[in-house]
Amino acid sequence: MTVHTVPVIDLTPGPAATADLVGQACADVGYFQITGHGIPRPLLAELFAVTRRFFALPPEVKQQVAQPAADQVRGWSGAGSEGITYSLDEESPADLKEKFDIGTVDPRPGPPTGPHHAPNLWPAGLPRFRETWEAAHREFSRVDTAVQRCAGLALGLGPDALTAHFTQPVSMLRALYYPDQPEPPLPGQLRAGVHSDYGAFTLAVAEDRPGALQVLDRGGEWTDVPVIPGAVLVMLGDLLTEWTDDRWPATLHRVVNPRRDQAMDADRLAFAFYSHPDPEASLHVLPGLPGGDQPPPPGTPTAGEHLRDKYVRQTSFGPHR
Ligand SMILES: O=C(O)CCC(=O)C(=O)O
Numbered sequence: 001m002t003v004h005t006v007p008v009i010d011l012t013p014g015p016a017a018t019a020d021l022v023g024q025a026c027a028d029v030g031y032f033q034i035t036g037h038g039i040p041r042p043l044l045a046e047l048f049a050v051t052r053r054f055f056a057l058p059p060e061v062k063q064q065v066a067q068p069a070a071d072q073v074r075g076w077s078g079a080g081s082e083g084i085t086y087s088l089d090e091e092s093p094a095d096l097k098e099k100f101d102i103g104t105v106d107p108r109p110g111p112p113t114g115p116h117h118a119p120n121l122w123p124a125g126l127p128r129f130r131e132t133w134e135a136a137h138r139e140f141s142r143v144d145t146a147v148q149r150c151a152g153l154a155l156g157l158g159p160d161a162l163t164a165h166f167t168q169p170v171s172m173l174r175a176l177y178y179p180d181q182p183e184p185p186l187p188g189q190l191r192a193g194v195h196s197d198y199g200a201f202t203l204a205v206a207e208d209r210p211g212a213l214q215v216l217d218r219g220g221e222w223t224d225v226p227v228i229p230g231a232v233l234v235m236l237g238d239l240l241t242e243w244t245d246d247r248w249p250a251t252l253h254r255v256v257n258p259r260r261d262q263a264m265d266a267d268r269l270a271f272a273f274y275s276h277p278d279p280e281a282s283l284h285v286l287p288g289l290p291g292g293d294q295p296p297p298p299g300t301p302t303a304g305e306h307l308r309d310k311y312v313r314q315t316s317f318g319p320h321r
Pocket residue numbers: 176192197204206212213253254255270271272
């Protein structure tokens with residue numbers, strides 16, 4: 001049996017002292033948990049509480065904040081609306097999840113320009129929902145910056161190598177709600193299909209419930225991610241694959257179904273903060289890494305183009321739907 005240990009990294013000593021550990025985890029494991037991040041526990045508790053209240057509303061109420069368009073990832077969508085494995089161009093049945101998203105809470109001045117700056121949608125009649133979500137977005141964003149500083153140092157590029165691409169970031173905070181499963185899933189149908197996230201880092205927190213997150217470790221084995229109270233899980237997204245020329249490949253992950261004998265008491269709420277840079281940032285290798293100082297090959301997409309392409313794919317189903 002393989003024994004998997006998820007690295008747990010305490011950020012308290014600051015980026016210079018933790019960069020090596022972060023770099024090792026990014027290069028050798030692909031995911032890690034962080035403590036000492038400073039996100040207040042009561043804020044996270046309130047985030048879970050207000051969001052559970054939202055998902056408990058009737059669908060016609062949640063529909064009032066329905067996601068407006070495939071490339072405008074804001075608000076709610078119900079079970080069956082995303083098949084995230086489609087982001088990898090692979091067919092699969094729809095995911096057994098609902099979701100709610102917000103984008104940046106500190107939009108850049110001037111009129112919104114394009115889907116990455118679409119305004120957030122807020123459900124009516126839920127006290128403290130908006131304040132709590134906005135506060136959580138700011139906290140995750142702060143922690144994301146700290147992780148990025150460690151990453152820049154670990155790559156030997158200095159603390160601002162990544163943060164330089166996040167002057168007006170379009171990071172998203174997403175809640176994922178996985179309901180009980182009265183009916184058995186279709187063959188191949190998961191709570192969330194296999195995918196890698198689309199941004200730089202993903203920061204994730206979840207309830208400890210059946211039918212949870214698994215990551216594909218570097219040995220090619222699916223591994224359960226333990227929920228460590230107070231810790232935040234960090235995974236690597238597509239931008240890091242490109243920016244490091246595969247030195248730090250994105251983490252493939254999925255959310256499996258609960259066992260049938262647990263399926264009626266298995267609902268699960270999780271949050272993912274996806275760090276998304278300035279939309280105009282290039283997917284080219286970072287300057288200072290091998291290949292990064294040459295001009296980008298023609299056709300190298302921007303982060304905004306990459307994200308938009310993935311958003312559209314994850315809701316574009318083929319014949320399996
Ligand atoms: O439910 C989770 O723990 C993570 C879900 C996920 O990977 C995602 O939606 O990007």
